[in-house]
Amino acid sequence: MLATLNDVMKIAEEKKIAVGSFNTPNLEALQAVIEAAEELDLPVIIQFAQCHEPWIPLAMIGPIMVNAAKKSKVPVCVHLDHGETLEYLQQALDMGFTSIMYDGSTLSYEENLENTKRAVSMATKTGASVEAELGSMGRRESGAGDDSGENDDTKIYTDPHQAKVFVEETGIDALACSFGTTHGIYLTQPKLDFDVVKNVRALTEQIPIVMHGGSGVSREDYRKAIEAGTRKVNYFTYMDKSGGNAVAEYVNSVKEGEPLFFSSASMAARDAMKENVKAAMKMFALMD
Template structure:
């Protein structure tokens, strides 16, 4: 079933857990994440980032995301991730997505505020929720050895977080406090004190981007301090590739369909562990 991001965040807040937001830009990842959600019985976010247009367009995979989530008995949010402009987010909402992130974090601050406020007004009129972002993170989704280390000068400042939320009306806030997108070059150093300060200042649930590659205890420490949504993609996509490579080496693999099945299984196992790591302490699985 389709639910709103606010409903999912409220569930995570009430139960003291984290909301898994999994990017699914290929069909095996989408099916696998649906599998995990139906087994777990907790809300999960199915996300598609604008940067993944190089793999498949939102017009192609978006309707499948909405249809599969709608027909399931498990609760799913369908979310535009890292939307770069209001028209792209409008496209996602027209398809049936229930929430969106507008990422103006690389723009000048006042420009980010104005863009985010415009997206909030448009989305709220449609009953959709909005995630904004201030602060910035480096990225390493393609294994670039020159990337994958957090830059403390780009961390989100609490006073700015408070101002941004008040002026834009976002429903949750993506912030920078030590994670990076993609693969890490070294062990992440998360600023837990900053997370607590940001949560108090912002007054809305915090979102962690760059959720791949952390230890379960690191997820838990962030959740305990106010993070309620954690984004995940790179390691799930890597799990699909690893499983596909294993399938290709098998003597009984004759057609691509066999490889696709193994890729789905690889994502299912990896995302299942991720969702379990974010579950309330009593365990949801």
């Protein structure tokens, strides 16, 4: 069933868990996530990031995502992740996305504030929810960059007092905080500052906190982040990697002279991603 980000964040808050938010820039990923959520009977967020446009256009995959959410047996929020322009956000809203994220983290605070206000105004017209980002995870959503460890000096940790003003002035529904995570593959063990999450929550009337760069975080740190108030975890890199590994295993299993089928490779990727997603969902829901 189609749900807004506010709908699933309410469930997360009541249960003191986090809801997984998974990028679905292809049909195999979309099937994997929806099936995993239904089997575990958990709400879920499916999302598409603007940087994935070269893989498949939003205009093509977006309506498919919305339709899949409507037919699902569990609450599914359809979210635009890291929307970099207001025009792109509007495209998602027009096709029925129930949540959008405006990413103005590379802009000045003032520009981020003003554009986020505009995004909230746009979303209000369709009843969609809005996530925004304050601070910087260092590397962008694509994972591009040379370093994802603690020495990444492009990271800007979220200032809780600035977050209070930002949330009050924009009226956003969820805030992506920078507290030590990074997009992409971790090259060193991340050192997370959970006090950032706790302090932002305390000063913003318990706004749901979003963790970006969730792949590769330890089970113990996930639990600490959730206990601190993280209610949405973005997760894709290791899910995508599991699909790639499954394809490699399938290719290596085909004996010389035997046919190699794309359909078999895609199913292997789908099944592997589904198991990876289920494990992540259980972790976020504190089920194990």
